[in-house]
Amino acid sequence: MQVSLSDTGGLSRRLEVAVPATEVAREVQQRLKRLSRTARLKGFRPGKAPLTVIAKQFGDQVRAEVLSDLVRSSFAQAVSEQKLRPAGGPRIEPIAMGPETDLKYAAHFEVLPEIRVNPPERLAIERPASSVEETDVDAMIENMRAQRPVFTPVDREARDTDRVVFDYKARIGGKPFEGSDLTDVRIVLGTRQAMPELEAGLRGVRAGEQRIVHAVFAAAHPNKKLAGQSAELHLSIKAVEEHSLPAVDDEFFRTYGVEQGGLAEMRAEVRKSMERELAEVIRGRVRTQLLDALYRDNPIELPRALIEEQVQELQLDTARRLGIRDASRLPRHESFEEPARRRVALGLLMSQIAQSQGLKADRERVAARLTDLAEGYPDPEEARRAYLRNPQAMRSIESAVLEERVVDFLLERARVTERRTSFSELTGFGRSPAGEDAPHQHEPRHDPQYEPQDEASGT
Structure with a gap:
């Protein structure tokens, strides 16, 4: 096999490959022989048709399959020999594919960029410092009353x-x-x-x-x-x-799953729920800042193929979220360009950091993440088994765990300062007028489907 590589600008490459005609012919003959053992042709017993008849009947089809398979396998071999890292599938340009000639083609593709990540100590992050105050709990309980009119x-x-x-x-x-x-x-x-x-x-x-x-x-x-x-x-x-609004009494507490302990238990459960959300919001804010800083501090050339792939994913996500079936009603392609570039760049940067630092999705963290996800379902054990049976879902969990490990690695080295802020400012709780953009409910336990109370009917 002969291979010729040329740089066509930026991350684009052209790989010209030639596979000897003898190799093509040998593979065609081998497949025809295998086919002759099982082929059923009129006038011949199964597996007894002469090879010449098999070739006449199936030769073109077999040759097309052989050429397709040889292009795929020879491209993979050539990429490996040239130590290339394609960023996507190639565009194949046939050069010679005649029955008596070598198989020749040119593959056009992009390669992943060489990435050198700047020291994480250059990254500056502002961590919100906040806590849940008694007045925040008061406001939340009032909001919960408003949700049960x-x-x-x-x-x-x-x-x-x-x-x-x-x-x-x-x-x-x-x-x-x-x-x-x-x-x-x-x-x-x-x-x-x-x-x-x-x-x-x-x-x-x-x-x-x-x-x-x-x-x-x-x-x-x-x-x-x-x-x-x-x-x-x-x-x-x-x-x-x-x-x-309903009275703050035992009946009200029971609608939120608090059976005993009265107001004190209700407040304790609400506080725990608010503190969980606060921790998640702070973690999310810090993570977003960190990734934004990483993206800004490490500009890299990006393969167009990966950007286009991400643009399509973002468009499909938007369509699903908005219930849009007509593609012509989707936002313009350009509106997804920058988010797609950010996704691609951060994926490459974080992959490079994980590889250079030897970070992996260890079993303990994956198991803990799986348990957390399963706990959100009515039957956690069945949910856990369902995840384990789904390789794609498990890969998604492993990817998320690895990403968190990279984030932790960067946070340990970044320059982090704290800024004091309130729960309401940080979470947005209490900003929206009632009945419009209603704030999150902080229900202490699983809550039945909401139905307004009706004194006339007794429900």
Whole structure:
């Protein structure tokens, strides 16, 4: 096999490979012989057809398979001999593939860059210093009360924070449509749960009242038949319910899984949950700063193939997260370029650090990580077995563990200063108005699915 390597600029390479015609012919003959032992041809017993007949019937197909396999194997061999590290699959340019000639082709590809990581002592990180205060626990319990509202029927006009219960019949051009009639619809006024026209139409209603509201379905409505359509909404008001917060008592504690110990136990459980989140947020902030600093301090040339691969992954992630099926509605390619470059660069840098420092995903850390993940499922032991049966999932865990080891290695050497900050500033708790961007609940234990309490029904 003859190999010729040329640098075509940057990280691009051109590898020209020639495989002797004798080797191609020998492999074709061997495969035809193997095929002749099992081939079923009309007029011949199984495995008894002459080789010339087999070659005439299957020769072109076998030769195509041989050429494909030889290109793959010879490229891998050539890359190994030349000590190259391809950044992705090659683009194959056929040069000669005739039946009587050597197999010749050119492979165009990119190689991984040579990476020299600057000393981690150059990295400067600011670690947030914070703690959970009693006032933070007070605010969290108030938030938890807000997540368990009590709605009580009242005989007055509906206003903001009231819940209105009604039946609903929508008509477009005087005609019903699929899903146009609904019963026992519940909307809390002032929370922007419904079309603006509908919410405005519900203000001031009383139980037993009938009302007609004119509205326009949003242009981006998921049902394209309704998008932008004007509709007439016939409302039959069944109840107006006043919003109030539940008492901080044993019944309230039980809704959050605290069966004994009263307020003191509730506060202790809430504090533990908040402290766990605080530790995770601090760790996340420090990690992000560290990786940003590593990226800025170590500029490297990146293979275009890896960037494109990451751009596609980011696009698919965005589509899944937003429920987008139409590729034309995805954000522009350029908006993913910098995040993709960052991902690729950090992956290469951290891989180099792990290799140079001999860092590995040791069994103990992998096992601990697996246990933590499994504990998040109703049946931890079954979840653990499922992970162990899934090689891809285990590789993902090992990769995460190795990444954490690299982060720990860098943090031990980086210049870290502390900045005092509050729990609310660090976590964002309490910044959003109620009913809009609701803050996280810090439930002390597993909580059943939320259903507002209803004094009238006793639930």
